[in-house]
Amino acid sequence: FEGMTISELAKRTGQPISYLQYILVNVGEKIDSEFEPVSIDIAELVAMEVGVNVRRLHSNEGAELQPRPPVVTVMGHVDHGKTSLLDALRQTSVAAKEAGGITQHLGAFVVEMPSGASITFLDTPGHAAFSAMRARGAAVTDIVVLVVAADDGVMPQTLEAMAHAKAANVPIVVAINKCDKPAAEPERVKIQLGSEGLPLEEMGGDVQVVEVSAVTKSGLDKLEEALLLQAELMELKARVDGSAQAYVVEARLDRGRGPLATAIVKAGTLVSGQHVVVGAEWGRIRAIRNMVGKAMDMARPSMPIEIEGLKGLPMAGDDIIVVESEERARILSSGRKKKSERDRLRKIDEGRIETLEESQ
Numbered sequence: 001f002e003g004m005t006i007s008e009l010a011k012r013t014g015q016p017i018s019y020l021q022y023i024l025v026n027v028g029e030k031i032d033s034e035f036e037p038v039s040i041d042i043a044e045l046v047a048m049e050v051g052v053n054v055r056r057l058h059s060n061e062g063a064e065l066q067p068r069p070p071v072v073t074v075m076g077h078v079d080h081g082k083t084s085l086l087d088a089l090r091q092t093s094v095a096a097k098e099a100g101g102i103t104q105h106l107g108a109f110v111v112e113m114p115s116g117a118s119i120t121f122l123d124t125p126g127h128a129a130f131s132a133m134r135a136r137g138a139a140v141t142d143i144v145v146l147v148v149a150a151d152d153g154v155m156p157q158t159l160e161a162m163a164h165a166k167a168a169n170v171p172i173v174v175a176i177n178k179c180d181k182p183a184a185e186p187e188r189v190k191i192q193l194g195s196e197g198l199p200l201e202e203m204g205g206d207v208q209v210v211e212v213s214a215v216t217k218s219g220l221d222k223l224e225e226a227l228l229l230q231a232e233l234m235e236l237k238a239r240v241d242g243s244a245q246a247y248v249v250e251a252r253l254d255r256g257r258g259p260l261a262t263a264i265v266k267a268g269t270l271v272s273g274q275h276v277v278v279g280a281e282w283g284r285i286r287a288i289r290n291m292v293g294k295a296m297d298m299a300r301p302s303m304p305i306e307i308e309g310l311k312g313l314p315m316a317g318d319d320i321i322v323v324e325s326e327e328r329a330r331i332l333s334s335g336r337k338k339k340s341e342r343d344r345l346r347k348i349d350e351g352r353i354e355t356l357e358e359s360q
């Protein structure tokens with residue numbers, strides 16, 4: 001949509017130029033000529049008004065790409081040790097040690113390795129959060145750690161997690177957990193995974209397997225190495241310059257500070273003071289904090305941050321886009337709110353029609 005003119009928009013949406021001009025006037029936008037390019041925000045707004053679904057494609061054309069840390073989600077069967085493993089990994093971070101532990105609960109954290117490399121972990125384990133975000137177009141996760149308890153083996157949610165990762169085309173690194181237990185049978189787990197169609201490295205495939213214990217913390221360094229190796233193979237890169245494209249991973253309301261959103265920047269740099277639209281909400285970034293609660297001027301790709309200054313509470317998976325003014329932010333947010341209300345009503349309507357047809 002970038003740099004599109006009214007006349008092109010009319011063609012793309014199948015609406016008369018006069019109607020699009022009417023919409024633009026209504027949102028307070030002055031357009032002198034139908035051949036004058038409009039901004040991407042205005043194009044999105046017009047498309048929403050006429051009921052066309054839009055998704056912003058962020059072009060990295062010509063931009064300088066730099067390596068970025070992988071973003072990792074932990075999945076697996078209940079009680080196989082996802083939460084314990086995340087806690088243990090969190091404690092391995094150099095920054096966490098220096099800061100005397102991570103005080104903030106952010107919904108994501110970074111493990112910095114002595115080598116200087118780092119890994120970002122999403123703190124909400126389980127495939128529910130993973131699929132909810134995917135469904136909303138937020139492809140934040142680069143790698144899935146599939147946790148399987150060595151004394152319990154492959155279970156229903158292990159298979160579900162595998163299916164979700166596969167559907168999303170996200171590579172898996174297997175962590176066989178609880179290897180400290182006398183009943184641990186890691187070899188049996190590997191055979192099970194292999195027979196479920198997971199191509200393990202030691203069987204000639206490309207899925208790495210690491211034996212760990214969240215309790216004794218053995219194998220955590222090997223797991224981190226495996227994740228970095230996987231990331232290297234994927235050549236994860238992001239545009240660092242230019243306006244940010246980010247996603248919300250968690251949001252909460254703080255009594256004193258108002259709505260707070262944990263976000264991960266996918267590309268570009270998010271700068272404190274910028275006007276943003278977050279899902280259907282808007283605001284101006286009053287503060288950016290990192291995972292130890294330190295205020296930052298800006299945030300770069302793969303960095304989990306907490307942002308303050310939104311007017312309402314966004315949802316996990318919402319996109320964060322930077323706009324040029326408060327007015328733009330307001331207009332775009334109200335346009336998105338109207339659209340989601342219309343979509344909701346249409347769904348109810350469709351449901352009613354179906355129910356009617358069924359009862360006939």
Ligand code: GDP
Pocket residue numbers: 076077078079080081082083084085125177178179180181212213214215216
């Ligand atoms: P989740 O449901 O996957 O998040 O699992 P939890 O992290 O809550 O762990 C479930 C139970 O397994 C807890 O009682 C943990 O203490 C225990 N557990 C987790 N990891 C290990 C491990 O590596 N070794 C042993 N022995 N117990 C573990």
Ligand code: MG
Pocket residue numbers: 082083084125
């Ligand atoms: Mg848990």
